Amino acid sequence: MVNAPEDHQSGLLKLNLDYADEIVEASILPDKEPDYVLGVKVPHHERSALNMAVKHLRTARKYFLRGNYRSFARYLGRALHYIQDNTMQPPLKVPLPLIRLKDYGPHDSFEEEVDRLPVPEEAILRGLREELTPLEVVRIILSVSPGRTPKEAIYKAAYMTALAIKAVIKPKRPPDLESRYKLALTRHFFLLSLPLSLTLIALAFSLMVSSSGGFLVAVLLLIAMYFVHRSDDEFNRVSFEMEWFREE
Numbered sequence: 001m002v003n004a005p006e007d008h009q010s011g012l013l014k015l016n017l018d019y020a021d022e023i024v025e026a027s028i029l030p031d032k033e034p035d036y037v038l039g040v041k042v043p044h045h046e047r048s049a050l051n052m053a054v055k056h057l058r059t060a061r062k063y064f065l066r067g068n069y070r071s072f073a074r075y076l077g078r079a080l081h082y083i084q085d086n087t088m089q090p091p092l093k094v095p096l097p098l099i100r101l102k103d104y105g106p107h108d109s110f111e112e113e114v115d116r117l118p119v120p121e122e123a124i125l126r127g128l129r130e131e132l133t134p135l136e137v138v139r140i141i142l143s144v145s146p147g148r149t150p151k152e153a154i155y156k157a158a159y160m161t162a163l164a165i166k167a168v169i170k171p172k173r174p175p176d177l178e179s180r181y182k183l184a185l186t187r188h189f190f191l192l193s194l195p196l197s198l199t200l201i202a203l204a205f206s207l208m209v210s211s212s213g214g215f216l217v218a219v220l221l222l223i224a225m226y227f228v229h230r231s232d233d234e235f236n237r238v239s240f241e242m243e244w245f246r247e248e
């Protein structure tokens with residue numbers, strides 16, 4: 001989002017946020033110092049940008065709990081950039097020979113128009129009033145579509161910004177978190193125990209007959225375990241929430 005810094009600031013100051021300046025500064029960083037995943041630049045306005053936003057929010061929360069407010073501001077600002085970008089219409093994709101037309105494409109005028117609009121206070125207040133768990137906020141972040149008009153876009157940007165900041169600073173604690181975690185953990189290890197014991201049997205077998213076939217089976221089983229681990233959704237959800245509320 002190319003909003004003038006003052007615009008962001010007026011919104012953030014209403015949250016009585018310390019480090020508002022640092023957050024605003026960091027929120028323009030992804031355009032200057034992009035994020036990379038496996039050496040590839042994270043494209044803005046795409047799903048991978050939102051995944052990066054969630055990753056940064058997690059990191060911001062970790063630093064917030066530790067009282068490292070400088071790093072908290074840095075990651076929160078970066079996350080907000082992607083969250084706000086996502087509320088704007090994506091840049092027009094034009095074929096290469098027409099690339100110069102891009103400067104006059106709808107995206108530029110769209111964002112310029114957004115920049116001229118005042119930040120809707122009501123959207124910020126509405127966002128701050130919501131009582132949502134971090135997971136609920138993440139779901140909203142991942143499902144928001146860009147605004148169809150500049151007015152709708154800036155409303156969404158302001159609302160989402162407030163939701164994200166609240167999720168990091170004052171999130172709602174999900175009910176029964178500890179007991180749900182214990183249950184999910186037990187179930188998770190139960191699910192893993194079958195491939196784990198088969199792995200051990202395969203390893204023991206290959207040692208006994210000193211063949212490499214057993215090792216191959218063991219590796220395959222370890223990969224299977226990894227997929228069991230990844231696909232245990234309830235476990236992943238509860239772990240995410242536990243981490244969010246774990247004070248070190």
Ligand SMILES: [Zn+2]
Pocket residue numbers: 001030031044081085
């Ligand atoms: Zn951007």
